[in-house]
Amino acid sequence: MTRCDVLVVGGTHGNEINGAWLVDQWRDQHDLLDAAGLSLALEIGNPEARTANRRYVDRDLNRCFTADLLNQGGQEQELQRARQLLAWHGPDGATPCRVALDLHSTTAAMGSCLVVYGRRPADLALAARVQGALGLPIYLHEADAAQTGFLVEQWPCGLVIEVGPVPQGVLDALVVRQTRIALETCCQELAAARAGTGRDPHNLVVHRHLGSVDLPRDQRDCAAAMVHPQLQGQDWRPLMDGAAMFELPRGGTVPLQADEGETWPLFINEAAYAEKRIAFSLTRREVWPIDPSWGQALEQLMG
Amino acid sequence: MTRCDVLVVGGTHGNEINGAWLVDQWRDQHDLLDAAGLSLALEIGNPEARTANRRYVDRDLNRCFTADLLNQGGQEQELQRARQLLAWHGPDGATPCRVALDLHSTTAAMGSCLVVYGRRPADLALAARVQGALGLPIYLHEADAAQTGFLVEQWPCGLVIEVGPVPQGVLDALVVRQTRIALETCCQELAAARAGTGRDPHNLVVHRHLGSVDLPRDQRDCAAAMVHPQLQGQDWRPLMDGAAMFELPRGGTVPLQADEGETWPLFINEAAYAEKRIAFSLTRREVWPIDPSWGQALEQLMG
Known part of the structure; x- marks a missing residue:
């Protein structure tokens, strides 16, 4: 063979x-x-x-x-x-x-x-x-x-x-x-x-997967906010609790609530993940022997 | 009415x-x-x-x-x-x-x-x-x-x-x-x-449309080169005769042959224009009264 x-x-x-x-x-x-x-x-x-x-x-x-x-x-x-x-x-x-x-x-x-x-x-x-x-x-x-x-x-x-x-x-x-x-x-x-x-x-x-975050949605199940400009393009950079996560249509900000400290967002605003209801994924950076x-x-x- | x-x-x-x-x-x-x-x-x-x-x-x-x-x-x-x-x-x-x-x-x-x-x-x-x-x-x-x-x-x-x-x-x-x-x-x-x-x-x-340029194609009609990295993202910037236009798979460069002097490329590598056979369009910058x-x-x- x-x-x-x-x-x-x-x-x-x-x-x-x-x-x-x-x-x-x-x-x-x-x-x-x-x-x-x-x-x-x-x-x-x-x-x-x-x-x-x-x-x-x-x-x-x-x-x-x-x-x-x-x-x-x-x-x-x-x-x-x-x-x-x-x-x-x-x-x-x-x-x-x-x-x-x-x-x-x-x-x-x-x-x-x-x-x-x-x-x-x-x-x-x-x-x-x-x-x-x-x-x-x-x-x-x-x-x-x-x-x-x-x-x-x-x-x-x-x-x-x-x-x-x-x-x-x-x-x-x-x-x-x-x-x-x-x-x-x-x-x-x-x-x-x-x-x-x-x-x-x-x-x-490694950046170990913790979970994914979806956009806020309205009563029609449509996106009711956008990935915040301060988050867009910031893959592989640490996010602290309270960092800007989404921008609302009137300009308000939805902050990250990270109960467990520093997280690292990945795949921020990947086009294909919209249908999977993933605005970005959160990871933890770990150094393994x-x-x-x-x-x-x-x-x-x-x- | x-x-x-x-x-x-x-x-x-x-x-x-x-x-x-x-x-x-x-x-x-x-x-x-x-x-x-x-x-x-x-x-x-x-x-x-x-x-x-x-x-x-x-x-x-x-x-x-x-x-x-x-x-x-x-x-x-x-x-x-x-x-x-x-x-x-x-x-x-x-x-x-x-x-x-x-x-x-x-x-x-x-x-x-x-x-x-x-x-x-x-x-x-x-x-x-x-x-x-x-x-x-x-x-x-x-x-x-x-x-x-x-x-x-x-x-x-x-x-x-x-x-x-x-x-x-x-x-x-x-x-x-x-x-x-x-x-x-x-x-x-x-x-x-x-x-x-x-x-x-x-x-x-105005940037007046002159025409559009397609990628080089192989015998199967597939793209045989890529938009050159020196051209990618350079919309609204002038191109002189001889500027790098396409990059070949082995790294060679296809230069622009612009018979009529300075041209300004637009819509460089627009995804939807691939099927229209447009790698970019060329324009001339003109100032009109x-x-x-x-x-x-x-x-x-x-x-």
């Missing part, structure tokens, strides 16, 4: 066009990407949504990868596509991949960062080592029953590379460059893990 | 949500907008597209207002809506409006500006006086057979208020504020024209 090291997915959301454009380029011209000697499978996550320039057709593909949804008989377009990607490149697929790297973009001012789902040792090792190499911040998404079923969770190891701000449907040369650099660094660290030459940094800095077992898990996976 | 001074339209494009949000607010709370004593008709341009969070359902509503399209029997959703808006508020409609002001947003770094279609005297008077009051730049769109049928052209006087950059689908408090200020200033100048107290500035500065007949035309219209 043919195996493959890394599944690289662009366009899991059809209107996040930068990663999909890169996948097209790399498919045509392999030398545009330095994969550090790894074998890659390159896929457009949601080709139909991409053609329509929409996030999805029937439902968000990057919320479809739960056992329940995959095993039920639902025939929505994205459920079929999720099963297809797993049949091709999942752990039990025709050409299985060890690792999945999923290229996303956001309208929020997130810069170039990694998203990790939960605390799987190999994920934490890869994220820590990429952070050690590039300094990228890491959003640790966990314990949110309203947001589950992320693609990379179905592979033994996987991360999201998230870059912004960029509007949906806009090809942006700097976003393309940041995405390529982050992906190449992931490949380098995976290759180093295989070679046994990977090095952990001294610690891992490296556990040597993480690197061992990654080396075993890549061995 | 009831008459109305100004038709204000937000959400002519369903994913340009800031103007539509303002229209909703003003419908509920009239005192949020200072209309300078004018009577307003407030409309959501394309409610179905807004619900779908898309620019349009069947075709771009803001390219439907040509006599040919309106008079042919086409039943696409936006053609029906265009006829409906004219039946309600057009010059021969049930509640006719003298002026149409259409609120748009863009992903390009256009700031707050006005778009004028052609050289109708009343349009030029209103645009010049708003420019005199606020300093807004003016994009004069004319003589482009590929882009016709703009909503405001069907009213005796009409402008587009265009604000950016903002991603599609993002409610942005600063964009909302800029939109409201530009609209209120239009209302003030229209009221002053009615009172005979309007004052022309010394001249009118004020013709007194413009103001007379506006005063006659508002009288």
Whole structure:
């Protein structure tokens, strides 16, 4: 059976066009990407949504990868596509991949960062080592029953590379460059893990998900306020209790009430999260010591 | 017959949500907008597209207002809506409006500006006086057979208020504020024209449309280059012959070949124009003396 090291997915959301454009380029011209000697499978996550320039057709593909949804008989377009990607490149697929790297973009001012789902040792090792190499911040998404079923969770190891701000449907040369650099660094660290030459940094800095905050709503369930101009674009910066959170139509301010001290907002005013009723998410910045077992898990996976 | 001074339209494009949000607010709370004593008709341009969070359902509503399209029997959703808006508020409609002001947003770094279609005297008077009051730049769109049928052209006087950059689908408090200020200033100048107290500035500065430039394309007709990082965000700034225009996948640069000297790019990398094959438009900056007949035309219209 043919195996493959890394599944690289662009366009899991059809209107996040930068990663999909890169996948097209790399498919045509392999030398545009330095994969550090790894074998890659390159896929457009949601080709139909991409053609329509929409996030999805029937439902968000990057919320479809739960056992329940995959095993039920639902025939929505994205459920079929999720099963297809797993049949091709999942752990039990025709050409299985060890690792999945999923290229996303956001309208929020997130810069170039990694998203990790939960605390799987190999994920934490890869994220820590990429952070050690590039300094990228890491959003640790966990314990949110309203947001589950992320693609990379179905592979033994996987991360999201998230870059912004960029509007949906806009090809942006700097976003393309940041995405390529982050992906190449992931490949380098995976290759180093295989070679046994990977090095952990001294610690891992994560922004751990606490929960999400919706806009105030009126009796028609419409947005009754806006993200405050003092908050817009302030991703990865600490918010203290009482900071301006929303601006009301007459100019008043709704302050943050943070019972537990300093929080760090992320994905502030991401366009696609409006329908998910997320104006922004709140996180806590934590510095974790490296556990040597993480690197061992990654080396075993890549061995 | 009831008459109305100004038709204000937000959400002519369903994913340009800031103007539509303002229209909703003003419908509920009239005192949020200072209309300078004018009577307003407030409309959501394309409610179905807004619900779908898309620019349009069947075709771009803001390219439907040509006599040919309106008079042919086409039943696409936006053609029906265009006829409906004219039946309600057009010059021969049930509640006719003298002026149409259409609120748009863009992903390009256009700031707050006005778009004028052609050289109708009343349009030029209103645009010049708003420019005199606020300093807004003016994009004069004319003589482009590929882009016709703009909503405001069907009213005796009409402008587009265009604000950016903002991603599609993002409610942005600063964009909302800029939109409201530009609209209120239009209302003030229209009221002053009615009172005979309007004052022309010394001249009118326009950026006159010359044509549009598409991305280089490959044999599959896909984008084969990106807007150059040195050009991204540089709307309203002069480009000289040889300036970097596009970046190729391997890092090479495609320079601008401008045979006629200095040009000024606008709507650089507007998301919605990708399907129209417009990476940006080129304009020439021109300073025109004020013709007194413009103001007379506006005063006659508002009288």
